[in-house]
Amino acid sequence: xxxxxxxxxxxxxxxxxxxxxxxxxxxxxxxxxxxxxxxxxxxxxxxxxxxxxxxxxxxxxxxxxxxxxxxxxxxxxxxxxxxxxxxxxxxxxxxxxxxxxxxxxxxxxxxxxxxxxxxxxxxxxxxxxxxxxxxxxxxxxxxxxxxxxxxxxxxxxxxxxxxxxxxxxxxxxxxxxxxxxxxxxxxxxxxxxxxxxxxxxxxxxxxxxxxxxxxxxxxxxxxxxxxxxxxxxxxxxxxxxxxxxxxxxxxxxxxxxxxxxxxxxxxxxxxxxxxxxxxxxxxxxxxxxxxxxxxxxxxxxxxxxxxxxxxxxxxxxxxxxxxxxxxxxxxxxxxxxxxxxxxxxxxxxxxxxxxxxxxxxxxxxxxxxxxxxxxxxxxxxxxxxxxxxxxxxxxxxxxxxxxxxxxxxxxxxxxxxxxxxxxxxxxxxxxxxxxxxxxxxxxxxxxxxxxxxxxxxxxxxxxxxxxxxxxxxxxxxxxxxxxxxxxxxxxxxxxxxxxxxxxxxxxxxxxxxxxxxxxxxxxxxxxxxxxxxxxxxxxxxxxxxxxxxxxxxxxxxxxxxxxxxxxxxxxxxxxxxxxxxxxxxxxxxxxxxxxxxxxxxxxxxxxxxxxxxxxxxxxxxxxxxxxxxxxxxxxxxxxxxxxxxxxxxxxxxxxxxxxxxxxxxxxxxxxxxxxxxxxxxxxxxxxxxxxxxxxxxxxxxxxxxxxxxxxxxxxxxxxxxxxxxxxxxxxxxx
Numbered sequence: 064x065x066x067x068x069x070x071x072x073x074x075x076x077x078x079x080x081x082x083x084x085x086x087x088x089x090x091x092x093x094x095x096x097x098x099x100x101x102x103x104x105x106x107x108x109x110x111x112x113x114x115x116x117x118x119x120x121x122x123x124x125x126x127x128x129x130x131x132x133x134x135x136x137x138x139x140x141x142x143x144x145x146x147x148x149x150x151x152x153x154x155x156x157x158x159x160x161x162x163x164x165x166x167x168x169x170x171x172x173x174x175x176x177x178x179x180x181x182x183x184x185x186x187x188x189x190x191x192x193x194x195x196x197x198x199x200x201x202x203x204x205x206x207x208x209x210x211x212x213x214x215x216x217x218x219x220x221x222x223x224x225x226x227x228x229x230x231x232x233x234x235x236x237x238x239x240x241x242x243x244x245x246x247x248x249x250x251x252x253x254x255x256x257x258x259x260x261x262x263x264x265x266x267x268x269x270x271x272x273x274x275x276x277x278x279x280x281x282x283x284x285x286x287x288x289x290x291x292x293x294x295x296x297x298x299x300x301x302x303x304x305x306x307x308x309x310x311x312x313x314x315x316x317x318x319x320x321x322x323x324x325x326x327x328x329x330x331x332x333x334x335x336x337x338x339x340x341x342x343x344x345x346x347x348x349x350x351x352x353x354x355x356x357x358x359x360x361x362x363x364x365x366x367x368x369x370x371x372x373x374x375x376x377x378x379x380x381x382x383x384x385x386x387x388x389x390x391x392x393x394x395x396x397x398x399x400x401x402x403x404x405x406x407x408x409x410x411x412x413x414x415x416x417x418x419x420x421x422x423x424x425x426x427x428x429x430x431x432x433x434x435x436x437x438x439x440x441x442x443x444x445x446x447x448x449x450x451x452x453x454x455x456x457x458x459x460x461x462x463x464x465x466x467x468x469x470x471x472x473x474x475x476x477x478x479x480x481x482x483x484x485x486x487x488x489x490x491x492x493x494x495x496x497x498x499x500x501x502x503x504x505x506x507x508x509x510x511x512x513x514x515x516x517x518x519x520x521x522x523x524x525x526x527x528x529x530x531x532x533x534x535x536x537x538x539x540x541x542x543x544x545x546x547x548x549x550x551x552x553x554x555x556x557x558x559x560x561x562x563x564x565x566x567x568x569x570x571x572x573x574x575x576x577x578x579x580x581x582x583x584x585x586x587x588x589x590x591x592x593x594x595x596x597x598x599x600x601x602x603x604x605x606x607x608x609x610x611x612x613x614x615x616x617x618x619x620x621x622x623x624x625x626x627x628x629x630x631x632x633x634x635x636x637x638x639x640x641x642x643x644x645x646x647x648x649x650x651x652x653x654x655x656x657x658x659x660x661x662x663x664x665x666x667x668x669x670x671x672x673x674x675x676x677x678x679x680x681x682x683x684x685x686x687x688x689x690x691x692x693x694x695x696x697x698x699x700x701x702x703x704x705x706x707x708x709x710x711x712x713x714x715x716x717x718x719x720x721x722x723x724x725x726x727x728x729x730x731x732x733x734x735x736x737x738x739x740x741x742x743x744x745x746x747x748x749x750x751x752x753x754x755x756x757x758x759x760x761x762x763x764x765x766x767x768x769x770x771x772x773x774x775x776x777x778x779x780x781x782x783x784x785x786x787x788x789x790x791x792x793x794x795x796x797x
Contacts, residue, residue, distance in 0.1 A: 069127045070104045070137040081108065081229065082131055085212035085257045089229040094163030095143045103143050106135040107161065110226045112150050118158065119146040132226065160199055160244035167233060167240055168196045168203040174236045177207070180441025183506060184456070185449035186367055189238070190270030191284045193247050201244035202284050204230065204252070206268060207442060208413035209237025211256045216241055217265070218252035218281070225255035237442070251281040253407075258414025267364065267407055269418075269446070274352045276371040280364075280407050283371075289380040293387035293459060300392065300461060301513030305545050306585045309687040310630035311677050312394060313342040313638070314591055316359060317350060318372055319650030320635055326369075326378035330385035337391055340670075341677030344392040346464060346632065348592065350379065351398070354405060359592070359647055361466060362433060363398050364408040366450050369458075376458075383459055394462035394517065395454055399447045399499075400471050401433040410434055418443055424484050428470065429477045438471070439495035448503045455511045463507070465544070468520040468527075471496040497539060501531040504543030515545035517587060528585040549586040549629055552577040557594065560620050563607045564707055564728045564789070571704035577627070578696065585691045586629040595634055595645050603640040603669075612729065614640055614665055615759060615789035618672050618752035619725055622791035625676045626713060626723035628690050639670040668758030679750050679793065684715035699724075699738050699778070708786065710737050722746065722794040726786040731762055735786045738778025739770050745797045746770065746782055753787030762787035767797060 073081070073092065080086040081093075095105045107115050110132030117124040117136065126134035138144070146164075150157050169188060176182035177189075192203045204216045215225030220243070230239040254266050267274070271282035321332055337345055350373075352365030360370070369379040383393050402418065404410045409418045419426040419434040428435050437443045454460045470476045475483045475491045486494050504516055518527050526533070529541025555573040562570055595601045606616035617640055625631055636651035643652060655666040680686050689695025699722065700710035707728035713721045720740060726732060739746065746768045753759030763785060770780040784792070 065139040067124050067139065068137045070098060070106075070135050072129060073106075073133070078131075078133070080213070081133075082226070083213070083257065083261070084215050084225065084229055084255060084263065085261065086229055087213065087232040090163050090231045093229075094161055095146065097143065098137060101141075103138040103140045104135065105138065105146070106133065107148060108132055108227055108229070109134065109150055110224065112152055113154070114151040116149040117146045118149055119144050123149065160201070162228065162241060162243050165197055165199075165242045165244070167231070168194065168242045169205055169233060169238065169240055174233055174238060177238060177442065177445070178236045180445040182445055183449060183452055183510070185445060186270060186272065186453050186457070190268055190272060190367070191250075191252060191282065193284060193286050196242050196244075199244045200247065201242055202246045202250065203240065203242045204254075205238055205240045206230070206254050206270070207237050208239055208254070208256055208417075210259055210413040210415045210417065211239070212259060212261065213257040214239040215255040215257075216243065216252055217255050218250055220246055220250055220252075223253075246284070248284055248286055250284040251275065252284065253281055256413050260414065262414070264414065265407065266412060269366070269409055269412065271365055271368050273376055274365050274368045274371050277352070277354050277356070280354070280405075282365075282368075285376060287377055287380065287457070289377040289384075291380070291384055291459065293384050296387040296390070297459065297513070304513075305462070305515035305630075306691045307688055309343050309681045310392075310587070311342050311625070311680055312344040312346050312587070312630065312632040313337055313340065314346045314348065314632055314634040316348045316592065316635065316645075316647060316650070318356065318370075319645075319647045321653075322650050324373075326374040326382040329373070330382040333382070334385050334389045334391065337386070338389050340638065340674050341681065342391070343677075343681065344394055344461070345386060346394040346462075347396060349396040349398055349466075354403070354408075356647065358403075360396065361398055362401075362403040362431065364403060364405060366446075367453055380458060387459065392461040393459075394464055394515070395458075395460045396466055397451065397454070397463040398466045399436060399450070399503075400467035401428040401431060401435050403433050418446070422484060424478075424482060425474065429482075430470065435471075437495075438493065438499040444495075444499050444502065447499065448506050451503050451507050452510055455507055455514055461513070462515040462517060462545075464517040464519060464548075465500075466519050468500070468518045468542075469522045469524070471500070472520070472522070472524055492539075497542070500542045500544075501540060505531050508543070508545075516543075517546045517548065518542065518544040519548045519550075521548075521550040545585060546587045546630060547584045548589045548591075548632075549577070549584075550589070551580070552586070552588055552627070552629070553590065553594065556620070556624070557605060560616060560727070561605050561607065567707045567727055568704040571702075571707075574709055575701050578698070578701075581628050581696070582691060582693055587632055588624055588627060588629045589632040590624070590634060590637060591632060592634045592645060595637065597644075599644070601641050601644055602637045604642050604644075608729070610665070612789060614669060615753070616727075618669060618757055618759070619727060619789050619791045621673065622676060622750060622752045622793065623709070623723065623725045625680050626686060626711075626721070626791070626793065628696050628713070630687070630690065631680075633673070638673040639666040641666075665758050668756060672752060672757040675750060683713075683721050683795070684717070685713040685719060685721040688715045689713075699776075706732065708732070708735070712740070720796065721749075722782075723791065724784065724786065724794070725791040727789065729788045731788055732784075732786040734783045736775055736781045737784055738775030739780050739782055741779040744770050744780075746794045747797050748792055749795050750793035751787065751790065752792075753790035759790065760787065762790075763792070764794075768794070
């Protein structure tokens, strides 16, 4: 090969933009290209390098130093050759591939789907992906930043100086891309973004699938090597929809359930505990990465990354897989309502509002000092819809509980008059959020048979659990959720139970009112973390009376809850009557169950009741088969306010009943008449919350009870029951 020469210098503007990180197509300048007058120009940008050489056709060719880290050479060749780079730093040589000799590693179809907001597996094309490209192993970096003048990737591999790694813009998609050869799993990285005003901001990857452990904020290149073993579980869960299946949920804050345990340690201990307690599902409070532990995960910065506090993404997969093998479903809290303003995360990501609306009256979330998502922007909606699919696809979760739905649905949510802008029709409904929720639900139910989505929605919005294609009286299609948290039942029942029994007769309607709307949606009854923090007191501490009465009320309330139409959710610590509020710093007070503690039997008794409630519930289809239809329920005694007594029947699809009777007064009631169906002649008490093994007084109905052919109300027969004080009974025909 003839002697190489020095090519003409770059024009001033190109050089300036390249060095400033504002060049939209660095691949057109860097790398190897045919020269206009013949030959091949190779140009390399390596700040801080002492020298750069090409390894080409068995020769070492030195590049001329153009200053500012630019090196170049003009090769007297007719075609671009294969080559490698030899770069000298501090007197040491390093050989590597040139990132700027590679074609884009993202296809046209992917870019089209991204631009259309219809890429259902967005996580497979954006973010950092280890791969082999053009025969070379490395990592493809892609990020959506349509307002940026330029984007560079930086990380430990370049001492956090992105000058040597500018990315190229892939046209109108707003996506920037760079394949970095010989970079693999475990590498830390961020994106150095040149804003429209020319300033720079360094950001974590919105699509990162792994992060550093907070408070560190870098993204981590990762790929999963996990081999799932839950195929039988996934096949089984599609056999029957959630609203016609048993569902008793144990809500868990993973970092504090047993402080110090990671995902893999929790796989053993949490699975064993939940299995023993008989819960059908666990619900994880948010596991997506978040910078502030005190937010409990509800202020997310890494929507695609499980929190690194507890281990790797594959460690979380192991936890979920273990729960599935034990027959336990996994629901995960999901937070698409808002995100924090951290300057290394999503807020004004590329220098302008991007994930959030441009109008600050719509962008600000007044309750939490965070930002809302711009649900009307196709790429943002795609980011969130794909994120929902991501957790089902990559982590095999069985359900998503969507947080703060009401704050998404209403433009005036927590906003003062004049502090919000109406929709195009002049209304307060956020039409974009409605469309997003409908698309999300329609997408995940289509893609993942047997899953369930649950809405934490605290208003009377019509059709939360109605199909998206069924239009209601308000003109909207249903939101498409599988279940809705019954916040009304929760508030009313807790308001009732907190009163002294002598006053409960004046609040009786707070217990019966729930049945007026019980079939307007598919409901789950929640006693969640929100009800046992911030001065609200734990569940047992809400109860009136002395310690014996508090526990009796607690037990009676839980058995009433498990019998009421709807699924159940109970937050950790409430299953053994923890007296203190929950704290994320130390978790449940497990020491209350230490046999060395004097009051341990009191707490163990409540825990044993919860176990029996779960086992009895699962064994009684009457309590779950017809949760969402009126045929599954019949009042027996709804008006005994002065007695503080409530009684109702639940029915399975085969017509077999279960009778639940609650006596929320502190007195024993002997010979209490309760109507029953004619077909049932002999009944037996199958659960009594006053049983001695639960810590009660052991008042009850030990033997079979014969129904007398004496009418009570609409019923042709009656049972004469002994009702224990502050207790709930379950009875079934023999």
